[in-house]
Amino acid sequence: MKQENIRNFCIIAHIDHGKSTLADRFIQLTGGLELREMTEQILDNNPIERERGITIKAQAVQLHYRAASGEIYQFNIIDTPGHVDFSYEVSRSLFACEGALLVVDASQGVEAQSVANCYTALEQHLEVLPVLNKVDLQNAEPDRVADEIEQVIGISAVDALRISAKTGLNVPAVLEAVVAQLPAPKGDPDGRLQALIVDSWFDNYLGVVSLVRIVNGSIAKGEKIRVMSTGKDYEITMMGVHTPKRVFKEKLETGEVGFIIAGIKDIFGAPVGDTLTRASAPCGEQLPGFRQVQPRVFAGMFPIDAEDFEDFRESLQKLRLNDSALQFEPENSTALGFGFRIGFLGMLHMEIVQERLEREYNLNLITTAPSVVYEVLTTQGEVKKVDNPAELPEPGNIDEIREPIIVARVLMPPDYVGSVMQLCMEKRGVQRNLRYLGSQVQLEVEMPMAEVVLDFFDRLKSVSRGYASFEYDFLEFRAADLVRLDVLVNGDKVDALATIVHRDNAYNRGRDLCEKMQDVIHRQMFDIAIQAAIGSKIIARSTVKALRKDVTAKCYGGDASRKRKLLEKQKEGKKRMKQVGSVEIPQEAFLAVLGVDKKK
């Protein structure tokens, strides 16, 4: 394929704005797949992505398009995640592209995450082509939304194509615009090989599979390549593209995007963002790669069955190959035993990791309440990073605790400004700016990250009936009057239940937490005392009264096997509980802190 006939681009869109439908249309129009082979929305490959209607991992599809001019073009469409937690993966995908389609729902208007992703694309010098989707809907307002794109993002949208991915209206014009308006990759076909690892994943049969973008030179099957960061050499055994069916190829040329398999068995052998070169003629330097992403939220995960610890470690290592944002280190909890302290990009990321570990690796895990990273200035003048409330130094040794502050940008229709502002204030937010942009309002608020990671996203959706969107950036660490709220169960401090809270909220939190725990811990053979404490001071308490009797009334000759099955079922129901001392604590109790604000 001639390099000038290659177009590498991604589709930036909010959830439900029609990205997957549009990609499906492209595949259909270019004959990439028979109609009967199309299960809906092909790009969302992972079952969790499909169920949640989101994209987590970058995917690439190669299509061949015969343009109106008669020329054949190669399109590589790189899918991008749409959720704020995964903005880092977006920037990674953008590295493989020269252009981006910004797809905006003409009835809903732009939303914050698309804006943020669009800015990232512009920073990376991508050509952005706005497209107004769903113009077939009754309430579509393409003129208003075009105006909004200009005001909010600052790119011209007068000529934005008005399409309906669902009906197919104007979709061929989008393909023509890709040819005419998006640039071809630049790169030296005769130069030494430089290929960027955009994504890697582990396949149980093939070993490590990497999605690569050939920046300079070319790469062929059977050649020896070198992973630059490790200096290790591997022979390429298979390579190819997805159309979206897997098609094997002999060669990938400058500007192309495809997968390679090089017998890499060690899951850390092909790190995302690394550069591949030819072993026999290495290039001088690595490609810039990506900035290492910092996890924002930390939580402990513990196998319910202690024997699963090694399996858990192995599963995390495998997951991490596909998810370079995942960080983990062993954690030993007095209450929960051996597990891992895991760093996540956000709450959705955490939920997805837990779901994948349970579904794909068949593990039963308890997750503790997530925490952000705090900076603690000790009385000795040291600054310590603390991502686990249990590791907060004794109050006497703390000079100051600083919490991470973010700048959140919320985009919403004017009707919801009042309730969204109220929510932000409740979350200890300080307003920075309020701007009217077209028919939307942008609110900028400084907020403690701890308040945001827990349930802000859900609350925002509910107070705005789903119309508000937001994205955020880390701003700084700022001193605050923070204390550790401990929870004692039958007089024993349960390290995994501790949280760090603002002193002003401590009493309410403690009381709500005790109440919530009383609801979720089921009655057992003994009274269970639940106490919330700051230091040695008990600030709230509740009691789970003992169940006085738990016995089957009747059991005669015909009942035994049935009773045994009931007992088995009862035991099965306790799978997601952890025995702490003599008390069985269910998973919900560990996450109770997340929900304490919700009922207000």
Place this chain on the structure above:
Amino acid sequence: MNPGAAGPGAAPVPGPDPAIPLALYLHFPWCVQKCPYCDFNSHALRGETPEDAYVEALVRDLEHELQDGERRPLASIFMGGGTPSLFSGRAIGRVLEEVGRRLSFAPGIEITLEANPGTADASHFRGYRAAGVNRLSIGAQSLDAAQLKKLGRIHDPGQAVDALRLARAAGFDNINLDLMFALPQQTQTEALADLDGVLALQPEHVSWYQLTLEPNTEFAARPPPLPDDDAVAAMFDAGQQRLADAGYAQYEVSAYARPGRRARHNLNYWEFGDYLGIGAGAHGKRSGPAGVVRRARHKHPRRYQETAGTPAAVQEQRRLSAQEMPVEFMLNVLRLNAGVAASLWEQRTGLPLSALDLPLAEARRRGLMEADPALLRPTALGHRHLNRLLELFL
């Protein structure tokens, strides 16, 4: 315990283990009407009770069951239902006669029949006594007219009292009364009034059990408002005291007896003894060289009668695995306040006691079982929280 019990490690003998006692359960599947709480195999009777045909089916079924040469004497017989008291004394006499032709009766055999106060009949009762029945179990359930109605019972409180009087007149000197508590909206005062009413009748044995909602019953589909757990526990405590004061000792979760009057047939279940289950939907358990086998007959009376006497009468048969044995054994023996001797485990299951080491140690550590190594006995706490205790043996 039986004399001649096989010691640990004894080689398995062909045929049933003679050391394990054998009982016989006979099921009579018809009722005048189905009660909304009842999950036993019972069918509303339409028309006449098909006495002769059903008795013939029972005999054919028993004949077939005994083909393997079962020779152990019967320690007890229990005729349950449904409502066996729908059957005449003549029919019951015929059944017992046919059983006696095929199996010997141990000296002092206990022969119980379940009677519904709504079908109590003086001539029936005299007939049962004459046929050899020496124990009656009367399903009083409550002595409160309103509760009886809610429970779907066909009798009123007066009939329950009459049934006992008729039974005494017919010569029964060993009578059980079934009584439930934790009935819909029942208060503790009401529950105790019921219990006092039953105790005043001076039965030899009381089965006093909590109403629970069982799957596939009308109550499970449309649950009535039952007292909460704490109220039920309080009723239970107060009732226990009443029963003890009146001279009825609790020996099982729901069973209370005057001295020497324990239900031997039920004790055999709880001591993991063997029993033949004959009749529609009846369950049996037998031990032999092949291990412990549970067997159930077809539930529907018509299907049962069509197949009785052939292997097709058995709807389900399974051998208990060594993994299932601990909980199957424990969920019976730990119902007994006194538990059982530890040696009973090896005798009844053929497995070494060491198979219980881990869960036993945990149960003792948690204070749910007595420490005495010669006994398998729940503590008072373990007995009250039997479901939790049994989880350890899964």
